[in-house]
Amino acid sequence: DSGVTQTPKHLITxxxxxxxxxxxPRSGDLSVYxxxxxxxxxxxxLIQYYNGEERxxxxxxxRFSAQQFPDLHSELNLSSLELGDSALYFCASSVAEQGxxxxxxxxxxTRLTVL
Amino acid sequence: xxSLEQPSEVTAVEGAIVQINCTYQTSGFYGxxxxxxxxxGAPTFLSYNALDGLEETGRFSSFxxxxxxxGYLLLQELQMKDSASYFCAVRDQNQGGKLIxxxxxxxxxxx
Numbered sequence: 001d002s003g004v005t006q007t008p009k010h011l012i013t014x015x016x017x018x019x020x021x022x023x024x025p026r027s028g029d030l031s032v033y034x035x036x037x038x039x040x041x042x043x044x045x046l047i048q049y050y051n052g053e054e055r056x057x058x059x060x061x062x063r064f065s066a067q068q069f070p071d072l073h074s075e076l077n078l079s080s081l082e083l084g085d086s087a088l089y090f091c092a093s094s095v096a097e098q099g100x101x102x103x104x105x106x107x108x109x110t111r112l113t114v115l
Numbered sequence: 116x117x118s119l120e121q122p123s124e125v126t127a128v129e130g131a132i133v134q135i136n137c138t139y140q141t142s143g144f145y146g147x148x149x150x151x152x153x154x155x156g157a158p159t160f161l162s163y164n165a166l167d168g169l170e171e172t173g174r175f176s177s178f179x180x181x182x183x184x185x186g187y188l189l190l191q192e193l194q195m196k197d198s199a200s201y202f203c204a205v206r207d208q209n210q211g212g213k214l215i216x217x218x219x220x221x222x223x224x225x226x
Contacts, residue, residue, distance in 0.1 A: 056213040063199035102148040
């Protein structure tokens with residue numbers, strides 16, 4: 001157990017819908033990262049927040065947005081969902097803006113299925 | 116930009132030694148990380164090399180050659196539970212903690 005929690009574990013929805021994925025980082029960690037992992041694919045970095053501010057952005061679609069709240073939990077919002085958005089979405093956290101030794105602690109993931 | 120290459124799959128038998136290679140191209144280099152992911156599970160950090168040489172942690176070792184832009188993960192005394200995907204990763208020097216992951220190597224350990 002990494003100490004990072006994500007809810008929900010599974011999400012099934014329809015095309016065109018909007019969903020929110022939630023992540024609580026490890027106690028004391030200020031950085032939160034979001035990744036997308038499609039079937040048999042590597043981890044694609046979406047976005048990073050550090051202490052409430054956006055720090056780095058990957059190839060995140062305009063339909064996707066995220067934020068980090070004062071209590072450091074983060075939410076990833078996915079809208080106008082398409083079939084291709086079906087994937088595992090991981091949240092990770094680290095103490096610093098750049099994880100020591102690049103170590104990030106990953107949550108269990110949210111499996112999103114778009115029908 | 117950054118890119119990493121690693122074999123898509125490797126098969127080995129229990130008790131054997133296996134090496135998973137990773138070559139990278141990056142405009143700025145801090146270090147090479149390795150992560151393990153069991154099927155559908157959360158990736159977990161294994162090791163990090165910032166300097167040339169071998170880092171050993173139990174049955175797992177990781178090696179880096181900065182001049183060759185190359186590293187590898189060495190798994191010894193393979194166990195069935197080592198069957199998983201292994202990802203190498205480098206940091207994007209222009210974007211803080213952003214990690215660029217390779218596509219992953221699926222390791223199958225056979226009895």
